[in-house]
Amino acid sequence: MSSPAEPVSAALLRTWGLPSPGESKKTRGDVIVVGGSRSSPGAALLAGEAALRVGAGRVALAVPRSIDAQVGVALPEAGVFPLPDDADQPFDVRLAERVSRADAVLVGPGFDDPDETRATLLAVAAARPQCVVLDAYALGVLPRIDRGVLPDAVVLSPNKDEAGILLERDVEAGDESAVREIAERFTAVVNCYGVVAAPGGAAWRVDEGGGGLGTSGSGDVLAGAIAGFAARGAGTERAAVWGAWSHARAGDRLTDRVGIGFLASDLARELTTTIRDTLADDA
Numbered sequence: 001m002s003s004p005a006e007p008v009s010a011a012l013l014r015t016w017g018l019p020s021p022g023e024s025k026k027t028r029g030d031v032i033v034v035g036g037s038r039s040s041p042g043a044a045l046l047a048g049e050a051a052l053r054v055g056a057g058r059v060a061l062a063v064p065r066s067i068d069a070q071v072g073v074a075l076p077e078a079g080v081f082p083l084p085d086d087a088d089q090p091f092d093v094r095l096a097e098r099v100s101r102a103d104a105v106l107v108g109p110g111f112d113d114p115d116e117t118r119a120t121l122l123a124v125a126a127a128r129p130q131c132v133v134l135d136a137y138a139l140g141v142l143p144r145i146d147r148g149v150l151p152d153a154v155v156l157s158p159n160k161d162e163a164g165i166l167l168e169r170d171v172e173a174g175d176e177s178a179v180r181e182i183a184e185r186f187t188a189v190v191n192c193y194g195v196v197a198a199p200g201g202a203a204w205r206v207d208e209g210g211g212g213l214g215t216s217g218s219g220d221v222l223a224g225a226i227a228g229f230a231a232r233g234a235g236t237e238r239a240a241v242w243g244a245w246s247h248a249r250a251g252d253r254l255t256d257r258v259g260i261g262f263l264a265s266d267l268a269r270e271l272t273t274t275i276r277d278t279l280a281d282d283a
Helices: 010-016 042-053 068-074 093-101 114-126 137-144 160-167 176-186 218-232 236-258 264-279
Strands: 030-034 058-064 079-083 104-107 131-134 153-156 189-192 195-197 203-205
Touching: 010 236, 010 264, 030 042, 030 093, 030 218, 042 058, 042 068, 042 104, 042 218, 042 264, 058 068, 058 093, 068 079, 079 093, 104 114, 104 218, 114 131, 114 137, 131 137, 131 218, 137 160, 153 176, 153 218, 153 236, 160 176, 176 189, 176 195, 176 203, 189 236, 195 236, 218 236, 218 264, 236 264
Parallel strands: 030 058, 030 104, 058 079, 104 131, 131 153, 153 189
Antiparallel strands: 189 195, 195 203
């Protein structure tokens, strides 16, 4: 029988700490966000910004060619790679090398076509990344992907609808047993509404967060934060817990300060001070 999920607190996170940032951006981790579409270019941008805000040293965005120029201007801190015009084609050498060298690759934010998403996820897998974080449409196509083509280090960040797709049944928010089941079925660390579960039975519960998190783009910020922590070297389990906590706690801080109605971009900007204050016993 699995032990009950461990409550997450600032005190627990202080005992864990975070990897040393080192002396340059290269020592703080490299994230690639693979996503975006003409109908939703902002999702990849929010995820990329969140990865930087939690301390990742470098971020690149791999997005459709139709939006790569605009995305590059909107987030000048990020590198930009165009995805193949035909999703069934392999990545070019530059992008494949960047994916293989990245510390974490986030796939899914902003994609809007399941077949193209599946083909792109397979192209990511073919580049042999070290760690992948899957969100949005990438979760919807995961049951059609051979788990063996993905790296050992996989993190899933579903909402309840995406969790339902993964389990092929309805799932309620906060259903700990369902999150544990997904973790075992896909051999992945899973974060869903503050419940984080790992294969083998370990689990944590984040009780922070409120209604203000229910805003467009919030999930993209969460997925980007998890990828950023993973890239920094926190490990998949702690990256998911740190991401869930900092996302939820940032939402609470914004709610206390400005009320309901803050934007996902506000949430991304709040991550940095949330992490600082958590580590400093001022959360």
